[in-house]
Amino acid sequence: MSFKTIAAILQGEQEFQRVLDCAIPLASRLEAHLVGIHAEVLPVPYTAAAGFPDTDFIQVSTELNKEATLKLRGTFHERVEDAGLSFEWRTLESFSGDGTLAGLPNVRAADLIVAAQRDVESDDGTDVESLVYDAGRPVLMVPHSGPILSSFRRVLLAWNGSREAARATFDALPLLIEADQTDILIIDPPESSDDTPDAAGSRIAASLGRHGVSVGVSVRNSQGQSVETLIQDRLAASGADLLVLGAYSHSWLRELLFGGVTRSILRSAPVTVFLSR
The missing domain is CATH 3.40.50.620 (HUPs)
Structure with missing residues (x-):
């Protein structure tokens, strides 16, 4: 048995890079298919003073989120193509913006999930606790600081x-x-x-x-x-x-x-x- 489908939960830019630093060489060594999963934040409806939805706010928020997602997607494609991997990218939508909650149906088809440890000093990052508890698949959690490894001695x-x-x-x-x-x-x-x-x-x-x-x-x-x-x-x-x-x-x-x-x-x-x- 080996890991032939690896799902990488890719959120913020710093977390994104650390997860890929582990997932790409791991997938390359195991000749595995790598699935990048990113959740785009849906803008929370905001009501203007007149009592109507602030459509300008929603539009600007949506465009900023899509711009950030496209940047991450471009980086993902560039890195995995350079590694010669079989891969795919999945953009999901979630009010929480957390790929954990939005991506559960996707990760359950993987042999292994790679995700980043949440920095205790920040509220941002992947909800690894929910991922481990609900996914039904093994999770490889990359530490939020220190060296990143893909093989272990x-x-x-x-x-x-x-x-x-x-x-x-x-x-x-x-x-x-x-x-x-x-x-x-x-x-x-x-x-x-x-x-x-x-x-x-x-x-x-x-x-x-x-x-x-x-x-x-x-x-x-x-x-x-x-x-x-x-x-x-x-x-x-x-x-x-x-x-x-x-x-x-x-x-x-x-x-x-x-x-x-x-x-x-x-x-x-x-x-x-x-x-x-």
């Missing part, structure tokens, strides 16, 4: 035995096979008659090994530290350039109200993150 796989972790692991298999090393991180493994803490992760490690993945297992006790802190610490210590994570093992509502590992990682991960649920 050292992978950190967060494993807790959940359905979501299993889904993410095997969705990411093409990248794990390419990597030099995959470190399976297990935090606070439960003690049971079937699996002692020392043997935790042995089954998934063996399964990945049969695919030719070079695997190691690390078991950590939290001792009061949060899971996300331990993941971040392990990322730094191992030098991993990709984190594979099963998203929303708890309900999205619970994470929205109380926080959780997925939401924390989406906002603060310093490296590329591969997510599935």
Whole structure:
């Protein structure tokens, strides 16, 4: 299995370039078809003082949005043509201007979605949380700062035995096979008659090994530290350039109200993150 259709969510200019810096070389290496998805903002109806819609405002807003979209489309075509890729461009319309919400029917036909991490200091950018939760496809999230990679040498796989972790692991298999090393991180493994803490992760490690993945297992006790802190610490210590994570093992509502590992990682991960649920 490989990724043969890659959907790239392309919004603002800075985010646009970072996503393409990952998606184009990835699609080129995998000989994949690249779909660029951009949402054009529909102008919110504005009422003038006389009580009638301000048609001049709507017209100017529409023209500015189309001008920005044409510029992005031109850059996309130029870059993918230079790379010799099979590609297409899809312009969508949305009051939110977010390609996530408008593009869900399109991305569900892709093997992989590439999107940019939202900068916590800005309200702009792709709603990656909704994308991961609703798309039904794996998402490769490019960090909002730092180097952009399309191939990964050292992978950190967060494993807790959940359905979501299993889904993410095997969705990411093409990248794990390419990597030099995959470190399976297990935090606070439960003690049971079937699996002692020392043997935790042995089954998934063996399964990945049969695919030719070079695997190691690390078991950590939290001792009061949060899971996300331990993941971040392990990322730094191992030098991993990709984190594979099963998203929303708890309900999205619970994470929205109380926080959780997925939401924390989406906002603060310093490296590329591969997510599935």
